[in-house]
């Protein structure tokens with residue numbers, strides 16, 4: 001979809017000091033038709049890169065080449081973008097704001113109204129379309145922002161931290177829509193996040209940056225397999241000595257209040273569960289622990 005070559009971005013913070021290097025020698029390629037997560041800790045340089053990609057700011061050096069065979073103009077026409085901190089005209093209603101966005105895309109009025117109906121329904125914000133944006137909650141503004149990025153059936157959507165500020169249900173709904181725009185509408189998705197599990201759930205590919213430099217680009221499963229074995233957290237009704245046989249499969253036992261947890265590696269999960277069944281220990285829940293960004297970056301940096 002686009003190719004990034006040796007992007008460097010320096011910010012002059014203090015005239016008398018060396019410039020701050022926000023991005024250094026960043027090179028990667030975004031695969032067409034896929035969902036790619038853009039992972040990095042706070043301050044890693046994600047927003048800075050997205051601003052360069054969208055040409056809001058210039059890189060100090062390096063270049064981005066947009067889709068082969070498509071003019072830069074067409075590339076931008078077919079791009080939908082949701083910024084990290086969007087600015088809304090608060091005195092407009094949701095509908096007026098979206099119509100305005102549609103007009104800016106040169107869409108016809110009937111197409112705009114159809115797209116508004118469709119996406120605000122999908123994003124569950126249609127009930128508030130005739131209210132002033134001033135009265136919207138943070139999550140509702142996020143939904144309107146996402147709808148505005150999708151109105152013109154873009155072939156690429158770029159979303160800067162689309163899941164931040166959403167409640168668990170909202171996060172799930174947004175992730176479902178990311179999958180829908182990709183699978184049903186064939187749209188390439190590039191979204192930034194600092195939560196590995198969010199990226200893991202919806203993305204096929206991932207680009208990981210740390211302090212402005214690329215640490216990984218490629219398939220997310222290969223990245224996570226490359227990291228340590230996965231941990232499984234099992235909540236049980238009691239932890240008893242009868243489990244001694246399975247002791248070497250248990251990494252850790254933990255009691256928090258009245259709750260008992262056992263941790264094991266995924267590959268030992270089956271044996272441990274059999275031992276539990278033999279000892280009449282009941283499983284209350286079983287969850288695969290997700291990696292934190294720190295663990296992934298730490299592994300990648302060796």
Ligand SMILES: Nc1ncnc2c1ncn2[C@@H]1O[C@H](COP(=O)(O)OP(=O)(O)OP(=O)(O)O)[C@@H](O)[C@H]1O
Pocket residue numbers: 011012013020022040041042043044045046047048049084194
């Ligand atoms: N205009 C600017 N002037 C000086 N420094 C800047 C400027 N914009 C960004 N930076 C610095 O560049 C670094 C990267 O910032 P950026 O906003 O790209 O991080 P991010 O990965 O998007 O973080 P977050 O997850 O918190 O959104 C930070 O150290 C930031 O302070």
Ligand SMILES: [Mg+2]
Pocket residue numbers: 046047048084160161
């Ligand atoms: Mg950011």
